Amino acid sequence: MMYQACQTHTDLTAPLRALATLSAPLLESPAQGLVAARPLALRNMAAACRLLELSAVTHRRPAWRIAAIDVAGAQQPVVEEVIVSTPFATLLRFAKPGAPAQPEMLVGADVGPLRHPAARHRADHAARP
Numbered sequence: 001m002m003y004q005a006c007q008t009h010t011d012l013t014a015p016l017r018a019l020a021t022l023s024a025p026l027l028e029s030p031a032q033g034l035v036a037a038r039p040l041a042l043r044n045m046a047a048a049c050r051l052l053e054l055s056a057v058t059h060r061r062p063a064w065r066i067a068a069i070d071v072a073g074a075q076q077p078v079v080e081e082v083i084v085s086t087p088f089a090t091l092l093r094f095a096k097p098g099a100p101a102q103p104e105m106l107v108g109a110d111v112g113p114l115r116h117p118a119a120r121h122r123a124d125h126a127a128r129p
Contacts, residue, residue, distance in 0.1 A: 002088075020049040076096040079097060081093040
């Protein structure tokens with residue numbers, strides 16, 4: 001349900017973002033704008049338009065581009081497998097068919113200051129030998 005709410009919000013605000021994208025240059029340039037002096041109110045409106053313009057979801061996942069890795073001195077091909085997929089995340093496995101067994105490793109992304117301190121504490125202690 002959360003994904004549908006986010007998508008609905010994005011769809012409903014798209015015309016407003018388009019209007020902001022078209023309005024910002026008019027408010028920023030005195031030659032094309034409404035007045036030559038550009039008072040504070042117009043600068044604030046232009047900044048608000050730029051902020052609204054940048055509020056769109058723009059992230060795209062780049063390709064990992066891991067074709068092969070060196071395992072025990074030999075090149076092994078890497079196959080990207082989707083283990084679990086949700087609207088917000090995809091858990092991937094980078095399998096090496098035919099490679100000797102190696103320890104499994106879980107790699108996660110740091111979400112910055114929003115990460116819970118207890119989770120950081122547990123992760124730091126789990127990493128110690």
